[in-house]
Amino acid sequence: MPAILPDMRSLESHNKYPDCLWMQLEAIPVASVAAQTQQLDINLSLNFNEHWEPLLGGRVKFGLQGGTLKLNLENCEIPVASRQLVGSFKLSPIEETQLIQSSSEVLLTENLRGVRDSYHAEKINETDCTFCHISTIGDDTTPAWIFALEQGKSVLKGLLKSAMLGEFTAKQLRIAAAFQVTKEDIYLTDAEGLWPHDITPNQHSVLERILTVYLEKNKLQPAISWALLSYNLPPVEQREVEIVPEAESELQEMVDRIISAETDNFVELAKIANLNPALDFAGSSLRGTTLSAVDFSSANLDRTNFRGANLSDVDFSDANLQNAKFGGADLSGAFLGNADLSCADLHKASLALANLSGANLSGANLLEVNLTNTNFSGANVEAARFGNNSGMDEEMQVNLQQRGAIFEEV
Missing domain, CATH: 2.60.40 (Immunoglobulin-like)
Incomplete structure (x- = not known):
């Protein structure tokens, strides 16, 4: 035994x-x-x-x-x-x-x-x-x-x-x-006593990202x-990261700079915060922001929340937008050529005049999306969900169905 x-x-x-x-x-x-x-x-x-x-x-x-x-x-x-x-x-x-x-x-x-x-x-x-x-x-x-x-x-x-x-x-x-x-895995859901209530959505998004980067690095x-x-083997001690004493005071200084900034331009605020819009906002909340005409080409924005954002004429070409949330966002005139939008949620967004040529929309939610003059040429729409879409004519619907799109009653 x-x-x-x-x-x-x-x-x-x-x-x-x-x-x-x-x-x-x-x-x-x-x-x-x-x-x-x-x-x-x-x-x-x-x-x-x-x-x-x-x-x-x-x-x-x-x-x-x-x-x-x-x-x-x-x-x-x-x-x-x-x-x-x-x-x-x-x-x-x-x-x-x-x-x-x-x-x-x-x-x-x-x-x-x-x-x-x-x-x-x-x-x-x-x-x-x-x-x-x-x-x-x-x-x-x-x-x-x-x-x-x-x-x-x-x-x-x-x-x-x-x-x-x-x-x-x-x-x-x-x-x-x-x-x-990583910072992409951390999502801030609330904050109290950290900044005034009258800051803009652009300031709020950049401030949240500053805190996320701080938490990931120092906590x-x-x-x-x-x-x-x-x-039957000796244990091994787990190494802890030493928190730099100045880190929190430096964080406070950065927060103050964003709050007092004389610009609300997203790219300029990100620059003040030493953040790269193409690399540092994956998984972040950009809800209600004004990002019209921002260049996000080839950006990593996986799981980013753009609900209600103004994204008109934004360049998302070749961007990673997997699992991103665009509910109610305005993507009118946006260029999404070859972007990866697999499993993205675009419910009630506007894609009027948007270019999605070559984009990957597999598994995406496009229910109640405005598709007036939207370009889907060469896009992967396998298992993408459509329904009650304004701007959708019968020819477009038949074409999308033949390519694997799913149409639902809404």
Whole structure:
């Protein structure tokens, strides 16, 4: 009989902001068919929500649109072919009763008490669930899983419970896990006491991005959550990033410069903030901004929120606009040649006189969009959703249907 392994469900772990992201790995001993061996099943649980962070005499609320879980494996492997955590997953809402487990199945630790209390105060309904798309990269000893918010919500919310990552023979091994985020993954959902109420949408968007860059660099590195299992090997300490004392005062100076700027031009405000419009606004909120005629050609604007923005005559040629939100935006006369708009939400936007030649609109939502004199030549419209479109004649509809577009009753 092989020796019984100790219960190793509670691994060394650290969650910097458990009410934003709580992560736990479980190492569960299981019987093996092979003589004199035992297996370890490694399961992952993640809970996503929003967090209020004190900053500059006020506070900011943020959540995650995605992130990357990276594993560093010593003396063990997870081949790509064996990875089951891939695809679209529904994050379950947590209710008080779900957070109390029996003594034989303890999932949630002290780290989740704050999450439990917040959910007790405000029960989450089924409609508050989000869907998360998970893909995998990396080799057998450095596997990684990329988490990305699917359409419909601003940030990830809910629980992914006990998902299987891999199984290993119990021997000398070490598993280091880190959930890392970039500025594109962080989304500000609220702010209080940080700036006057009468600032313009352009100022507001640039200010939010300044705070996002600060949080990513000074608060969320090298990882927002990490965990370590060392079995018959010495543990390894997790490196923490030292916060530069001057960083917050420099942030305050930058905020003051944007508030007092004598221009409302988006490009000029971004320059004052040392931000590149083509590179630094992916995943950001540009709701209600005035961006008419701005050059965003070849820009990375994946998951950016343009709801209600004035985007007339903007150059989005060759831009990455995957999963971007354009609800109610004015894209009249915009040039979107060869842009990637896959899974973008354009509901009730105006594309009058817009040029989408060669654009990728696969899976995009174009319900109730103004399509007067819109150019779709060479565009990929596979599974793109149309319906109740002004400016749409019968010839255009037939042509789009033949190319794979879907027409719905609205």
